[in-house]
Amino acid sequence: MNTAIETNNLVKRYGDVTAVDGLSLRVAKGEIYAFLGLNGAGKTTTIRLLLGMVKPTSGEARVLGTRIRVGERKPWGLVGYLVETADAYPELTVRENLEAMRRLRPGTAPKAVERVIERLGLTEYADRRAGTLSHGNAQRLGLAKALLHNPTLLILDEPASGLDPAGIVEIRNLLIELAREQGVTVFMSSHILGEVSRLAQRIGIIHQGRLLQELDVDELERNRRRRLVIRTRDGQAARSALLSAGFSADMTSDGTIEVKDIAAIEQPDDIATRLVNAGHAPTMLNVEEEDLEHYFLRLVGVEEGGAR
């Protein structure tokens, strides 16, 4: 059984609102799977469904082979999780918060608390009350609670939220290390494609409760649009030359020419030769790849500026 998480046609409705709509996905053991979507796309509801916190309207979810029902207990000894925001008891210290969680996870050794404090870089703050922690350190404490008992499956909702750039890299490396060296499965949600593409092996994109696309990171690279961007001294004349050569050249508002034909993108030197021969030598010629955010927004049907 190589599946850590499996959902079959999972639906969750709150009154007239469909938060999750027929979600079927499969996460293999040892895989880092990123669940990507805009705010309100259904990511957190899916995570709550996986953790048995809310009942599905229809469909089913299986975690580590156990069909999840509300109040289910079987798989949770092997699962670490962080849902929505990382919250802790504000009047307890970092160490006490972790000790409380350790006691609620029978079988976790007392030394696990110190180990996870060190691993998450919380040693300096171990005796500080959780209510006084910065957002970033509170997030580290939330992750520490999830990692405390050496789980085989991590379900993390926006794990990088609130972390500074160094913290994001640190947590990313930690998750990669856990997956590679200990075979831990990571199911994480995010709304930043650029962030997860450096970490995940598979990405599921959810929008308005529906899974739009599931793809490997390699496929992501292939699916991104590319274009040839050209500048010349006389943009209009250069564009006319390209149009008469059979290319679909567009002019942007800043006078840059965009060519999306595959032939032009794969052989930009040919375009340069044509332009030089036509007397419009390029001052700039560059093959640009659609950035991840544009790709994501295009996929979910949101144009820049927020129109759908």
Next chain:
Amino acid sequence: MNNLAQAIWVEFLKARRSKMPLFTALGFAMVPLGGGFFMIVLKDPDMARRVGLISTKAQLTMGAADWPTYLRFLSMAVGAGGIILFGLIASWVFGREYSDRTVKDLLALPTSRSAIVLSKCVVVAVWSAALTVITCLVTLFVGAALGLPQVSPQVFWQSGITITVAACSTIALATPIAFSASAWHGYLPPIGVMILVMGLAQLTNAAGWGEYFPWAVPALYVQGETLGTVSYVIVILTGVAGIAATFIWWEWADQTH
């Protein structure tokens, strides 16, 4: 119920580290101290008026400066004040998980949700009982310090039974407050519920139906009203319904906070 002892340890840790035990102890300390104040006044009302402890217009209808009066004051404080104070404890113990948004960390654990609810109930009961015991001890100390005239041990035993029954009733009546803290996600809504039930208790009392309204029963009991078995049964059923509703809520309701 698995891992209950550890869940109770965790709940006591949370309670100990908060300021709530101090605040509730201070709240209940007002009972023996307030009673002691009245004992001083009742011992010598003219002196109390002269030194300005009470207004010259004050009507002293409480009774005499003796143990039966002082213990009756304590019983009435537990019967009426216990509903508010023990309800506050229950609303904090359950509602803080929602207000602090920590409830989600308790829902997918190898420790069952029922064990967590039961551990919270244990903390509410022990905390409330401890406050009652401490208040009784302070009352005895203050009464002795004031040199109240000696009475037979029977008076203390009788008052002890009355206070115990009143405390048990008011602790039982805190379970619907625990449910309202869970169902309405925080510690403020149950305070509204408490104000509502206290108002209804006054209303039903005034209408002569107090013996059938659970939150009116403890106050009637400590006042020495003759209550039928049905009144006690109503209090017990309310407590059982409150605890059952809380368990069902934690186990079965969608947890979206």
